[in-house]
Amino acid sequence: MDFGIKVATPEKQRSACAVIGIFESRKMTESAKVLDKITQGYIKSILTSGDMDGKVNTSLLLHNVPDTNFKRILLIGLGKEQEFKEKTFLAAINSTLGALQKTAVTDVILFLSDFPVKERTNEWKITQTIITSISSTYRFDQLKSKPENNQSRLRKMIFCIDNRAELAACEQAMQQGLAIAHGMSLTKNLGNLAPNVCTPTYLATEAKELAKTHKLKATILEEKDMEKLGMGSFLAVARGSEQPAKLIVLEYYGLNKKENPIVLVGKGVTFDTGGISLKPAAEMDEMKFDMSGAGSVFGTLLAVAELKLPINLVGIIPATENMPSGRATKPGDVVTSMSGQTIEILNTDAEGRLILCDALTYAERYNPKLVIDIATLTGACVIALGNFTTGLMSNDEKLAHELLAAGEQAADRAWQLPLGDEYQDLLKSNFADIANIGGRAAGTITAACFLSRFTKKFRWAHLDIAGTAWKSGRDKGASGRPVPLLTQFLIAQAKASD
Template identity: 55%
Template structure:
């Protein structure tokens, strides 16, 4: 799909091709109980008061999310106009704009419209700029057009006809918006990769498949990649990681993917992604109902790969390292048992009280390994705990960090990206729940504050650098009729890196 940017001052009657040029449709907004303005006012004037008459007749009242096509409009070059209800103008902020953009795209995607002029990005959005509006619109469209058909014998044809979108912006915003459009397309491409990896079944998306995906990214975008196998993982004494993979016939992989966009000696940001390609719970076997969704337990790894793909396409000027420990968690005669004690790469001994708390075991060794890069910051991303879903539901990802500055950066990025996160506590008092009578620490701390104690466990391995943890168990995928990977938190992570790069 092609996205382009053109400056237009609608107060001057829609300069350039917007009113006279050929287009299948112009998308304009109408506020509730407000006089027409901007593109709606200009088109109304060019069509002899058509929009005013429709509003007066009550066919378009401006209610948020409402849409109305005006076919065969005379007086302008476009064959159709799509009116989008925006709600109250004084309440038109980030959410209202996002809802309006999605309503517009849904209406358009239900037609054979191939080329659209999109004027909503010029609307006055509270605390948001035109570049944010364009990027948000692109991501909304790409989300609605995403389809996963790779595993079907006869994939259904794509229902959309839309091929080109021209965004109308003010002249002063044109440069920033062009960059935003490039970023939006790159983020969407990264999210699509993350969605695809999550949606693939566990018999296809194995640890080796993830490693091959990283290798392909390295070839396509000139990155550096290293994949460590069993013997190398053993040589590094990653006993916690190896404890998880013992029961599986699929070999574990330890993926290190490096993007060098900054100065050679500049400290990188390290992203660590949990890559359990299928999680049965091991000997602490999960209930059968819904276990198929445990193919999504590698969405942390998928988001790291998607984020690195996005920043590589952008050409972001900073250094980023992606570290992905990946394996299956399976029951077998040789699998790790509850009560077993294993030794991590950091030398700490861990009593495995529950083999279904495996993500923290593979991550702790990866976090120890991350220190060798002398990182500016480390962020791990994991579908770690069901407790986080209980605490936050499916809207916010859980954010944990003792570094207020790093936590603030991530929260700011989450708000800018529309990919929300909520900071949860990481107080030392919770560490007491991880005490073990037989080892340095236990891998679980009981039911109370389960997501907090999981983060506390990881924090034991992060003294060497600023660190934050994102628990995406409630946001990485959807269940039910909308079942599928969401691509989150690629927008949050990418915005965090854009901000770090100062771009």
């Protein structure tokens, strides 16, 4: 879909369809008032008839409205004006897209002044509308023999603003929205692939393609390389699978290479059976999404490359399957991590932290400005925060606050959980330096406490996306999160370093 921005009001615009907001109860927005005046009361007569009362998630499509240059006018319910906020705005955009997809409309025009979201700028509205629009047309049908032909005919969306002074900032916001949406689509594609397709080797190949297309540097470490580095923890997870593990490294340089990079570490378990600690059969197919952290690193790197952000960024992806076999790691085994710390593996289904700890130690060689790991790490996070909010823990309060702020700005929220020393005692082992689980209590926090033992040399934050990386049920599929949060954070970092 193409997007554009104009400084314009409704009087002289021409389009296949104009979207006009109506508040409850039948209160016209400024654009509606302008069109009502042009049409000599036509809009008001429609409202008076009772066909549209302005409630949220309602719409009414008008054809051949007299004295206008629009073939259609779509009235969108905005709810109560005093309650119009971010959630209502996104609902209105979704209602707009849903209504338009049922028509033959190819181009549409939106007047942003019709959507007065408190404490949100036109730039924010443009970015969110673009992300929502591209997400609404996303389909994953590449594995079907006969893809469904139900694509929307909508090809172009124009945003109208009132103030020419905002034009440059709005155009920048449009580019950011496109880049984030493209990154989310890549993340979704990788997550939605079948696990017999999206193997560690496939991810390594995709990394090389991404590097080739966007002038990144790609390095793929094989198992023999990991053995030389002493990555006993990572390799313990890979032992049960016939698919070779890969450590994938992607490097983006928007600054002098001497500048310390930001490092993203993404969990890449391309299928997680739980290993010897086998998971229940119900919904085990969804464990193909256990590489969503890796997918989000791919997507964020794509967004950063498209925006050409002036930062240095490294993505590190430990990729493996977690399978049961005669070679698989057993509960009670003790392994030595790259850091030299020994780990008693009490549960082989707590494997994400085992591959991440070696990847975090590997990140030290980049002398990073900061490190963020992203992982579908704990079911406990889903219990704590549901499917709406990402869990956040950090050894640096400033970094945590910056990530929380980025999530608020991007409408991709996180919530900070504690990371106190008192939780570390839950990871004590009688036979090794540390156990890989700490029991049922505070499972999300103890998982982060485990990782924190490998992050003492840099500023670090951990994002647990177990509840937000994909959707179950009828709409099953990868969500593309937290690409918006990460990209917004990196945009802010780029601005701060100017």
